[in-house]
Amino acid sequence: MDYFLQQLINGLTLGSIYGLIAIGYTMVYGIIGMINFAHGDVFMVSAFSALIAFLVILAVGITAVPLALVMVLIFAMLISSLYGWTVERIAYRPLRGSFRLAPLISAIGMSIVLQNYIQIVQGARVKAIQPVFTGGITLHEGDLFDVRISTIQILIIVTTIVLMTVFSLIVAKTSLGRAQRSCEQDQKMAALLGIDVDRTISLTFVMGAALAAVAGTMFLMYYGVVDFFIGFIAGVKAFTAAVLGGIGSLPGAMLGGLLIGLIEAFWAGYFSSEYKDVAVFAILAIVLIFLPTGLLGKPEVEKV
Amino acid sequence: MSQAMLEVSGVTTYYGNIVALRGVDVHVNQGEIVTLIGANGAGKSTLMMTIFGKPQARDGRITYMGEDITRMPTHKIARLSIAQSPEGRRIFPRMTVFENLQMGAAITDGTHFQSDLEKVFAFFPRLKERMHQRGGTLSGGEQQMLAIARALMSRPKLLLLDEPSLGLAPLIVKQIFESLRTLNQEDGLTVFLVEQNAYHALKLAHRGYVMVNGLITMTGGGRELLAREEVRAAYLEGGRH
Numbered sequence: 420m421d422y423f424l425q426q427l428i429n430g431l432t433l434g435s436i437y438g439l440i441a442i443g444y445t446m447v448y449g450i451i452g453m454i455n456f457a458h459g460d461v462f463m464v465s466a467f468s469a470l471i472a473f474l475v476i477l478a479v480g481i482t483a484v485p486l487a488l489v490m491v492l493i494f495a496m497l498i499s500s501l502y503g504w505t506v507e508r509i510a511y512r513p514l515r516g517s518f519r520l521a522p523l524i525s526a527i528g529m530s531i532v533l534q535n536y537i538q539i540v541q542g543a544r545v546k547a548i549q550p551v552f553t554g555g556i557t558l559h560e561g562d563l564f565d566v567r568i569s570t571i572q573i574l575i576i577v578t579t580i581v582l583m584t585v586f587s588l589i590v591a592k593t594s595l596g597r598a599q600r601s602c603e604q605d606q607k608m609a610a611l612l613g614i615d616v617d618r619t620i621s622l623t624f625v626m627g628a629a630l631a632a633v634a635g636t637m638f639l640m641y642y643g644v645v646d647f648f649i650g651f652i653a654g655v656k657a658f659t660a661a662v663l664g665g666i667g668s669l670p671g672a673m674l675g676g677l678l679i680g681l682i683e684a685f686w687a688g689y690f691s692s693e694y695k696d697v698a699v700f701a702i703l704a705i706v707l708i709f710l711p712t713g714l715l716g717k718p719e720v721e722k723v
Numbered sequence: 724m725s726q727a728m729l730e731v732s733g734v735t736t737y738y739g740n741i742v743a744l745r746g747v748d749v750h751v752n753q754g755e756i757v758t759l760i761g762a763n764g765a766g767k768s769t770l771m772m773t774i775f776g777k778p779q780a781r782d783g784r785i786t787y788m789g790e791d792i793t794r795m796p797t798h799k800i801a802r803l804s805i806a807q808s809p810e811g812r813r814i815f816p817r818m819t820v821f822e823n824l825q826m827g828a829a830i831t832d833g834t835h836f837q838s839d840l841e842k843v844f845a846f847f848p849r850l851k852e853r854m855h856q857r858g859g860t861l862s863g864g865e866q867q868m869l870a871i872a873r874a875l876m877s878r879p880k881l882l883l884l885d886e887p888s889l890g891l892a893p894l895i896v897k898q899i900f901e902s903l904r905t906l907n908q909e910d911g912l913t914v915f916l917v918e919q920n921a922y923h924a925l926k927l928a929h930r931g932y933v934m935v936n937g938l939i940t941m942t943g944g945g946r947e948l949l950a951r952e953e954v955r956a957a958y959l960e961g962g963r964h
């Protein structure tokens with residue numbers, strides 16, 4: 420039971436990170452119907468931005484942890500948003516209205532460009548930081564080991580819950596959210612009503628990238644290491660999460676992220692960490708066979 | 724003579740290399756109801772969309788209140804207080820009736836939202852009952868009412884309507900046309916109306932145009948066109964009045 424609880428905590432932490440990244444995939448898919456394969460790499464860039472900000476802050480001698488964390492987050496979100504915005508402008512917008520595969524190919528190209536760019540400017544070796552958060556809470560003292568939730572795990576889970584709530588409210592209740600949903604459903608009509616479709620799409624990329632930056636910063640604080648390849652692996656997992664939850668659906672992305680994190684943690688905990696990725700993808704395949712639109716995807720029932 | 728509110732001069736529009744408008748001249752003066760009639764495929768909807776820059780005119784010029792809007796992006800044209808209830812209604816299917824109306828008011832600052840809402844509900848009480856239903860599940864007629872109501876929510880000075888009577892029961896059509904007359908007379912709303920229902924449209928309109936194959940072939944006062952033999956033969960005989 421203790422072991423189960425511990426894996427549950429680990430899985431939720433991991434799943435939160437995947438969920439935050441998955442939102443970027445799902446929102447972009449919703450609005451322009453393409454998979455932004457470079458999104459995982461924007462996440463990776465944000466983790467490096469966080470690393471740089473972190474080192475700079477250490478160097479200038481700011482030691483108040485909350486202040487430092489906020490500064491790192493803001494910096495990472497700004498840089499990441501800039502990348503997300505730029506990727507859309509140079510790689511996707513010019514291809515809008517061209518054949519369906521064109522932006523996909525362009526996205527894969529952007530992904531390769533970003534990976535290689537970071538590899539060149541930051542080096543291929545793993546970069547590490549010393550742990551920022553050390554404390555934690557012992558939930559249960561067991562005979563073999565204690566069930567613990569560390570400070571950073573609490574931070575990750577709480578931040579994710581808060582962000583996802585705020586984000587869902589933005590999409591459901593604000594005029595920006597309505598503009599995004601209208602572009603999702605009928606871009607031509609949205610334009611007829613005075614919505615600047617290009618700007619709305621740009622903002623969607625920026626929002627997705629900003630959330631990925633939160634994930635990137637948390638990833639750095641949690642694992643303490645980053646390299647130029649983390650975007651690929653986390654990106655594929657988050658993409659899987661988005662598909663599992665039902666691509667285009669926000670709650671789906673969150674649910675999918677959590678499920679992927681849990682599957683991974685339990686598989687690694689009870690079977691072997693060797694095949695945890697295989698388990699993730701096997702479950703994805705099974706879900707898609709029986710529920711092709713994902714867990715919370717919308718089958719089209721409306722008359723339009 | 725004062726300048727027309729909307730002036731379309733010599734406009735040609737293409738879909739790829741297929742020509743849909745071949746030099747159209749149309750104008751709408753402030754305070755008028757003007758109707759455009761023509762057979763299926765004549766290019767009526769194309770003209771309505773060309774006014775909004777989707778697609779853009781290849782040649783010719785479109786001005787609104789003296790401003791050249793021929794190459795203006797669609798959303799900027801909408802922000803000049805021109806609204807359109809387009810062909811096919813284009814209701815946002817996964818938004819509620821209320822949200823669709825909020826979308827209509829997207830370009831306003833929101834200060835008149837509540838009173839505008841009450842006004843469109845007075846025209847279409849049906850929509851009030853359906854306020855929280857998703858647009859995609861409304862009946863065809865209810866969607867048509869919503870499309871018109873949504874256009875009105877932007878507080879337009881010029882309203883373009885593409886076949887508002889399509890799919891509606893005769894009684895509702897009559898009611899919508901009455902509403903248009905009221906809006907025109909009391910609020911000074913200018914209306915540019917595309918209709919298959921030529922009899923009602925021409926009776927309502929101050930002036931009318933007849934379009935054939937991407938060209939305006941006839942124009943005149945509403946009742947004057949209604950009296951013409953060619954118009955009666957082509958658009959009214961065996962018609963639905």
Ligand SMILES: Nc1ncnc2c1ncn2[C@@H]1O[C@H](COP(=O)(O)OP(=O)(O)OP(=O)(O)O)[C@@H](O)[C@H]1O
Binds near residue numbers: 738810
């Ligand atoms: N997107 C498009 N691509 C290619 N051709 C088009 C497109 N839209 C319209 N057309 C063609 O342009 C011509 C004019 O179409 P339009 O929809 O403007 O006619 P309409 O007068 O509105 O007809 P209706 O009364 O049936 O609505 C038609 O021949 C049509 O086939």
Ligand SMILES: [Mg+2]
Binds near residue numbers: 767768769810
């Ligand atoms: Mg038409």
